[in-house]
Amino acid sequence: MYKTLVILLFISLCSRLGFGYEKRNLLQKKASKEQVLALVLPDKQWVKYPAYTDRAGWNQLSGKFRATQIKEAEKYLDYEWKVVKATDYLAFEKSGSRTIMEAPFGANSSALSALVLAELCEGQGRFIPQIINGVWVFSEMTSWALSAHLGAYQTSKRALPDYQEHVIDLTAGDIGSLLSWIHYFFKEPFDKVNPVIAKRLKQTLQERVLDTYMQRSDFWWQAFNLKPGGMVNNWNPWCNFNVLTCFLLIEDNPEKLAAGVHRTMASVDEFINYTKTDGACEEGPSYWGHAAGKLYDYLQLLSYATSGRISIFDQPIVKNMGEYIANSYVGDGWVVNFADASAKGGGDAGLIYRYGQAVNSQTMQHFAAYLHQKKSNTVINIGRDLFRALEELRYNAALAKTSPALPAYTTVWYPETEFCYMKNKAGFFFAGKGGFNAESHNHNDVGTFSLYLNKVPVFIDAGVGTYTRQTFSSERYTIWTMQSNYHNLPMINGTPQAFGPDYRSRSVAFDPRKQIFALDIAGSYPESAAVKRWQRSYTLTPNEGLTIQDDFELKKAKTPNQINFLVWQQPDISSSGIIRLAAGDKKVSLTYDPKQFKAQTEAIALDDKRLSQVWGDKIYRLSLIATKTTKKGQYLFKISEAH
Known part of the structure; x- marks a missing residue:
């Protein structure tokens, strides 16, 4: 896809719906x-x-998985079904924690799923009593929606489920789907125990999913009332x-x-x-x-x-x-x-x-x-x-x-989303992006890049930490992982990029033959940055590395510019004009003009498990601080394997 494109110039528009x-x-x-x-x-x-009773069919379908799925579920034969307490829901309001409510809820759903698949594989009725227990637990719950999602759709705007209003979110849908399959496969064995089980289950699904979906059009994910600039994502x-x-x-x-x-x-x-x-x-x-x-x-x-x-x-x-x-x-x-x-x-x-x-x-x-x-x-x-x-x-x-x-492939170009991937014979993999700062799960990162050598990350995007109330709130951009100054981007006049659909790339161009990705990132900064133009170009040379060139013009020069890079390994800044980084068993060097910049580093401790399980206990921000305050100029950085 898009491998044989000649130079493609794509001008971003301001309206999200007009753009995509x-x-x-x-x-x-x-x-x-x-x-x-x-x-x-x-x-x-x-x-x-x-069908559940088709043992030959299930033996054939389950194949090599049969024994292990049964063994996996046997640990749930004596499972104590957990109660999701009212205080577990309210903890989201009190501390911002989602996991207090989600942990027992998730444990119950995992147990039920394992029991169901094992019973389908084995077919001896051994897991049926516990499946009934699980079905009953979920049928008795007021809602299957998560505490973090309830406030948006309940009149109370609270995190405690309201029995008067049914909400379909990701987990409510998941549980509804799972329970629908359970009803399909096990209605007859349930009826042999007590017909009320399947009847109650079907009634619950009817009320919470089918009727609710047909009666409500205000769930944002339905997009029935989509406004210009509105988002429709994975939900x-x-x-x-x-x-x-x-x-x-x-x-x-x-x-x-x-x-x-x-x-x-x-x-x-x-x-x-x-x-x-x-x-x-x-x-x-x-x-x-x-x-x-x-x-x-x-x-x-x-x-x-x-x-x-x-x-x-x-x-x-x-x-x-x-x-x-x-x-x-x-x-x-x-x-x-x-x-x-x-x-x-x-x-x-x-x-x-x-x-x-x-x-x-x-x-x-x-x-x-x-x-x-x-x-x-x-x-x-x-x-x-x-x-x-x-x-x-x-x-x-x-x-x-x-x-x-x-x-x-050598290059892949997504001209509308403005994602660019490039590889070269020296083992480098480059990924850069344009876009705008109101994308789904957005970070303020227009113009950032990642770079890998022989499949090892060198210049990185940290990702995101464990979700809390803050993650999807007005406080989102107080979190460091969301900010442009913790991406591979400049701080212009001491100012990072801003959030919103109007903060976007300009004049995006990609040349697959020369392996050049270029864009003007000035439009992603607020007025306080006083930036007229900041043209950044990335060139991946065939047998060497990556060249980054910044060509800029400011309306005012208030403070020295700061070019930030987020890296996995601790940078060695002991030599003027050259920075060395480890990349597995290789070394990478970043060269810059020592007359233009002074280098400094910052260790970022990762005490969040979602981040540390990827990167370890710390990553680093490498900052090149301009030695002069100027309204106009050029910066050049070269990244290559160090020999």
Whole structure:
């Protein structure tokens, strides 16, 4: 994709919807509500998995996973189901902690998922009593939504569930989907114990998911009331996939089923409309599985339910969205991690393979096989997503037979999202971005870059720490990881970049032949920075390293400029004009004009587990402080392997 482009100049516009939003409505063009009524297969004929009583079918489907899934669930045979207390919910208001409520909730859902898959594999009824206990626990809960999400949709604006208002968020949808599958597979064995169990479960799903989805249009992720400049992110396909699952498995009335399915189609269309044609995930690889990955799940489920008659897998944007995850892989588990994404990952091999098959992407299928070969366990850790677990069982044999390979490219350019990836023969991998400072999971990072040598991070993006109340509040940009002065960017007149849709790149240009990525980042700084132009260009030379050139003009020169770099290893600044950094068993040098700058370093202690499990106990900020205060000038930095 975009490998053979000549120089492409892309001028950013100020309106978010004007910039990326395109009213494609691909799903609604495929079928009206009346057509959906005729196309959805009746009586759940679309389900691809054996009935619970089909032991031969389950023995074949579970294959090598059977024994380990059963063993995994045996530890829950005596599981004590946890109560999520009122004070656990209220802790979010008191301390900002999400985990106090989420920990017991997550423990219960993990136990129930494991028990369900094990019972399907074994089929002896051994796990049924505990499955019933789990179903009862969740049926008795006032809400399945998280404390962090309740305030936005309850009249009270509080974090304690209100029994008068049902809320569908990510986890409420996940639990609804899981419980819908449980009802489908185990209604008969439940009825043998007591018919009230399945009846209560179905009634609960009807009220909390089906009726709520049809009656409410104010959930932001539905995007039914999308305003110009409004955001549609991973919540949309994620929640809609869960709602679609519930409708297909629970709703018996054909007219109501068709109405519900078509309503999800209209909602998911808004996610596709919002996504740029190049398919890049502005939230980063960590969120791909919840964004494009969940879109795939949704589209696959819709295709199953209509025997392939409602499908848009042939649309280029859907393929582009899929291949982004393969292109963003650096190697050895490292990925390009703009925004809140982690630098570690790679993705779910099974999901990537299935997506790749659906859109006929050899790149995705071979990349999935590459990830798969590194896995040695035979346990499917399903979380709350039984659909993905079932699909994993169906596709695993085909994935295992696929030859592994990493994407082969020299450059990849996402012209609308303004992501640029470049590789050279010296082993460097460069990733840079333009964009704007109101993207989903945004960091103020227009113009930043990451650089790797032989798959080892050198110049980095820290990512994000553990989510708290502060993370998604008006205090977000008081957190250092969100600020441009802790990215590989300049502080201009002592001022970092600002948050908002108007703070964006200008005059973005990419030349794949010369491997040059350039943009003016002045528009991402507030008026107080007094910057007229700050043209930054990145050039990756074929056999050497990276050259960074800053060409700037200020309206006023108030304080010396500060060029910041975030690096993994401690910089050696003992030599004037050259900085040395470790990169695995290699060394990297950054050269600069010692007449222009004085170097200093700052160790950043990482006491947050989400950060330290990626980078260790500290990372470093390297700052080059200008020796002169000037309104106009040029800076030049060269990064290469040190010999």
